[in-house]
Amino acid sequence: MRLVNFIAGRIAVYVMVLAVGMTILFFVPRFAPTDPVDAMLAKIAVQSGYMDASQVDALRASLSDTFGLDGSLLEQYGAFLRRVFVEFDFGPSLSMYPTPVMELISNALPWTFGLLFSATIIAWVLGNFVGLLAGWKPNSNAGRAMEGLAICLYPIPYYIVALILSVLFSYVWAIFPLTTTIRGAPWSWDLVRSIVWNSFLPAMAIVITTFGWWIISVKAQTQALKEEEFVRYARLKGLSDARLLGRYILPNALLPQITFLALQIGLMFNGSLITEIIFDYPGLGLLIYKAVLQGDYNLLMGTISLSIVAVATATMIIDFLYPLIDPRIRHG
Amino acid sequence: MIEVDNVTLGYGSRNFITAVDGASMTIGRNEIVGVAGESGSGKSTLMRAIYGDFSTGLRLRSGRITATFPDRAPIDCSEMRKTWWQDISYVPQGSMSVLNPLMKVHKQLIDGLPKHKRKGDRRAIRRDLETFLAGLDLDPSVLDAYPHQLSGGMRQRVLVAIASYVGPHLILADEPTTALDVVVQKRILLMLVEIQRRLGNTLVLVSHDLGVHYQIADRLIIMFKGEVVETGPTDEIFANPKHEYTQRLIGSLPRLGTRKSTVTALRRATP
Numbered sequence: 001m002r003l004v005n006f007i008a009g010r011i012a013v014y015v016m017v018l019a020v021g022m023t024i025l026f027f028v029p030r031f032a033p034t035d036p037v038d039a040m041l042a043k044i045a046v047q048s049g050y051m052d053a054s055q056v057d058a059l060r061a062s063l064s065d066t067f068g069l070d071g072s073l074l075e076q077y078g079a080f081l082r083r084v085f086v087e088f089d090f091g092p093s094l095s096m097y098p099t100p101v102m103e104l105i106s107n108a109l110p111w112t113f114g115l116l117f118s119a120t121i122i123a124w125v126l127g128n129f130v131g132l133l134a135g136w137k138p139n140s141n142a143g144r145a146m147e148g149l150a151i152c153l154y155p156i157p158y159y160i161v162a163l164i165l166s167v168l169f170s171y172v173w174a175i176f177p178l179t180t181t182i183r184g185a186p187w188s189w190d191l192v193r194s195i196v197w198n199s200f201l202p203a204m205a206i207v208i209t210t211f212g213w214w215i216i217s218v219k220a221q222t223q224a225l226k227e228e229e230f231v232r233y234a235r236l237k238g239l240s241d242a243r244l245l246g247r248y249i250l251p252n253a254l255l256p257q258i259t260f261l262a263l264q265i266g267l268m269f270n271g272s273l274i275t276e277i278i279f280d281y282p283g284l285g286l287l288i289y290k291a292v293l294q295g296d297y298n299l300l301m302g303t304i305s306l307s308i309v310a311v312a313t314a315t316m317i318i319d320f321l322y323p324l325i326d327p328r329i330r331h332g
Numbered sequence: 333m334i335e336v337d338n339v340t341l342g343y344g345s346r347n348f349i350t351a352v353d354g355a356s357m358t359i360g361r362n363e364i365v366g367v368a369g370e371s372g373s374g375k376s377t378l379m380r381a382i383y384g385d386f387s388t389g390l391r392l393r394s395g396r397i398t399a400t401f402p403d404r405a406p407i408d409c410s411e412m413r414k415t416w417w418q419d420i421s422y423v424p425q426g427s428m429s430v431l432n433p434l435m436k437v438h439k440q441l442i443d444g445l446p447k448h449k450r451k452g453d454r455r456a457i458r459r460d461l462e463t464f465l466a467g468l469d470l471d472p473s474v475l476d477a478y479p480h481q482l483s484g485g486m487r488q489r490v491l492v493a494i495a496s497y498v499g500p501h502l503i504l505a506d507e508p509t510t511a512l513d514v515v516v517q518k519r520i521l522l523m524l525v526e527i528q529r530r531l532g533n534t535l536v537l538v539s540h541d542l543g544v545h546y547q548i549a550d551r552l553i554i555m556f557k558g559e560v561v562e563t564g565p566t567d568e569i570f571a572n573p574k575h576e577y578t579q580r581l582i583g584s585l586p587r588l589g590t591r592k593s594t595v596t597a598l599r600r601a602t603p
């Protein structure tokens with residue numbers, strides 16, 4: 001019963017987050033002082049020189065349509081939601097005309113997803129492992145050193161770490177490429193090597209900025225758990241340190257870490273967008289950046305809607321891992 | 333089996349606070365020893381020292397505690413760890429958080445055992461556990477339960493089962509029935525007595541409740557402000573308490589009338 005409640009509650013939150021996010025995304029451009037159609041027309045007029053009035057009107061009508069600005073506000077809202085959730089269609093990109101926005105996004109998404117997923121796993125596993133040991137022996141030299149490292153690392157913003165890594169390892173010592181170029185035939189070893197090689201620094205930037213936080217939080221968990229009655233009881237049963245850590249402390253320390261991961265994933269997503277821009281990495285972040293720079297309204301709406309959906313979905317999936325570990329929710 | 337010789341125990345190193353002051357006693361084979369005394373009189377401290385649990389600042393300042401288990405050379409309490417969950421086990425007070433919330437009961441039943449008993453044919457171990465629980469009148473379904481699914485009384489019975497599955501020579505139980513209602517309390521006391529009779533080992537039961545001791549203890553140790561003030565067979569102490577504190581303790585009890593019936597019923601039930 002608790003499990004059903006948990007899942008239903010979580011899905012309700014998911015739907016609400018999406019509804020709120022999409023509504024804001026729908027209304028914000030409509031409150032902007034400039035009309036995107038006029039702005040676009042002006043831009044096209046500059047590029048193509050003279051246009052007569054009938055051409056301008058035809059262009060205005062078609063732009064109005066692609067921007068979804070036809071009909072009453074309610075109709076526009078309905079059409080917008082249909083585009084996002086049913087048709088998955090945001091029209092053509094204006095800066096890379098006539099490539100559909102959806103095509104650009106579906107090319108970029110695997111990069112962002114792959115980068116974020118691998119960096120998150122590495123940071124989470126490494127941070128939890130180090131934090132667990134640091135919390136187990138908090139007064140050892142290694143434990144202190146690890147905590148010091150974590151405290152130094154975790155307030156540094158993404159872009160600083162990304163810039164430092166990029167300057168040090170692509171410029172001063174040109175070990176890794178400065179910008180991303182992927183080479184190799186599809187499904188070949190060369191391709192894999194090229195991807196790993198090009199993704200190493202961006203991934204490291206995310207790992208370094210996030211794993212300090214994991215160390216700090218799991219260390220606090222471990223130290224608290226050491227004093228728990230059930231750990232004390234297990235120790236008095238004569239269990240070895242390794243089994244105490246592996247079977248009693250670790251699983252219990254990881255539970256809140258899953259919740260934290262769900263809370264952090266949005267922040268990490270933002271971080272990876274910045275990282276992508278710095279390393280010229282062909283993901284969603286770079287796409288959003290280009291859309292902003294070039295005033296590509298369709299592309300911007302498409303990338304942002306997708307970001308909202310992606311982050312909300314990832315958060316929910318992580319939350320669904322929780323009952324797999326915690327029997328108190330599984331068998332309520 | 334256990335020889336406590338003029339032991340002074342306390343906490344902290346720089347500011348040593350005495351908790352047990354010059355206590356001496358003997359715990360023999362095949363008996364139920366009750367340790368009584370008001371809260372703060374040092375019962376738990378003494379038990380921890382006998383068990384060899386010198387964590388959280390507990391220190392043995394003077395005296396010695398020696399254990400002599402069958403098939404083992406006499407051992408000092410500082411080395412007691414080697415015998416944990418083999419010769420000696422203990423029953424903690426079964427609060428909500430004494431079992432690992434993420435682990436099923438059957439795993440927690442065997443995970444203190446030495447490796448060769450823990451590993452092996454899973455189905456054989458499972459069958460053994462089920463038979464064992466049935467012998468204690470516990471439903472085998474508790475094996476697959478998580479701690480949060482058990483009631484307070486059931487959790488305490490599981491803790492007793494865990495400590496006795498080891499088949500140790502000595503079981504220490506520190507306030508195992510405190511915070512439980514009288515019916516459940518009685519059930520657990522019966523369970524403890526039955527296990528002791530069956531294994532023929534020694535049970536040391538700590539309780540501030542003299543009524544509990546009256547029901548099951550063969551011998552009593554009365555503690556008062558960190559000192560052992562009186563020891564002797566339960567019947568004798570109840571009939572003729574010597575120390576002024578013991579007299580007060582017994583005087584404050586409501587009418588007693590269950591000892592003979594409980595003990596004889598138990599003796600009859602377990603030949």
Ligand SMILES: Nc1ncnc2c1ncn2[C@@H]1O[C@H](COP(=O)(O)OP(=O)(O)O)[C@@H](O)[C@H]1O
Pocket residue numbers: 343349350351369370371372373374375376377378388389
């Ligand atoms: N971990 C500890 N650290 C410091 N003092 C303690 C600790 N445990 C118990 N004491 C003190 O030792 C004395 C005896 O306590 P305890 O052995 O728990 O008594 P009892 O079990 O009879 O209630 C008390 O004064 C108590 O405050």
Ligand SMILES: [Mg+2]
Pocket residue numbers: 375376377506507
């Ligand atoms: Mg106590």
